[in-house]
Each structure stands twice: as structure tokens, then as C-alpha cells.
Amino acid sequence: CGATVITNLFSAIPYIGTALVQWLWGGFAVENATLMRFFSFHFLLPFIVTAAVMIHILFIHQAGANNPLGIPSQIDKVPFHPYFTFKDIIGFLLMMSMLIMLTLLNPYFLSDPDNFIPANPLVTPTHIQP
Structure with a gap:
């Protein structure tokens, strides 16, 4: 199962790897609850990323980009x-x-x-x- 392979990568973390894998799995093996958790995460993640991109674009358009050189940018700034x-x-x-x-x-x-x-x-x- 893909969930087993991916989550077993966490077992390579020293000291806490085994406990972290058991916490992710919800026990000592991948069962139905673990698979439902991963399926719901994989369903929701694209929507979360899309919302973050839209919020990012909105704030960039409202406030303008960063200005590390200190050049006056208010001259030709058009807000959103x-x-x-x-x-x-x-x-x-x-x-x-x-x-x-x-x-x-x-x-x-x-x-x-x-x-x-x-x-x-x-x-x-x-x-x-x-």
C-alpha cells in the first residue's frame, strides 16, 4: 500500500521515528481509519493549495510587491x-x-x-x- 511506503519514511527519523509512524498509522498497522485519513487529506489538499494561491494573489495585488531597494513605488502604483x-x-x-x-x-x-x-x-x- 502506498500509505505504508510513504509513512515508513518517517521511521528514518532518529529517536522518534517509530513512535511517529505508529501515531500516523493510528496503531501498529495501516488499517481502515488510516486509509480514510490519507484519502481525505489527498482530497482536501488541492483545495487548500488553491485557496492559498488565491489569497496570495489577492494580497500581492492590493499591497504591491516587496521593495528592498527603497525605490519610490507610489508613482505608478495602481491598487488591484x-x-x-x-x-x-x-x-x-x-x-x-x-x-x-x-x-x-x-x-x-x-x-x-x-x-x-x-x-x-x-x-x-x-x-x-x-
């Missing part, structure tokens, strides 16, 4: 002008349209050819080493 918002929306729409076109026109373009090999339960795949 529609041009900046329009630029960001156009960039987002272009990026999403390119991604959607790639996904809809050629869905297997970024996939791995090994995913199309029929599985044989009697033979271990060659990429899995003992």
Missing part, C-alpha cells in the same frame, strides 16, 4: 487594477484550456506503456525486484 486581474484570468484560462485539450484530444499521451500490459497473477513483473 483590473488589468492585473484580467492578466491572471487569461493566464489561468490559457493554461487550463491547454491541459483540457491535451487530456481530451490525446488522453494516453502522458501515460506509461506498462499500464497496458495485461496482468498475469502467476508471474511477478520484471520491474519488481526482490
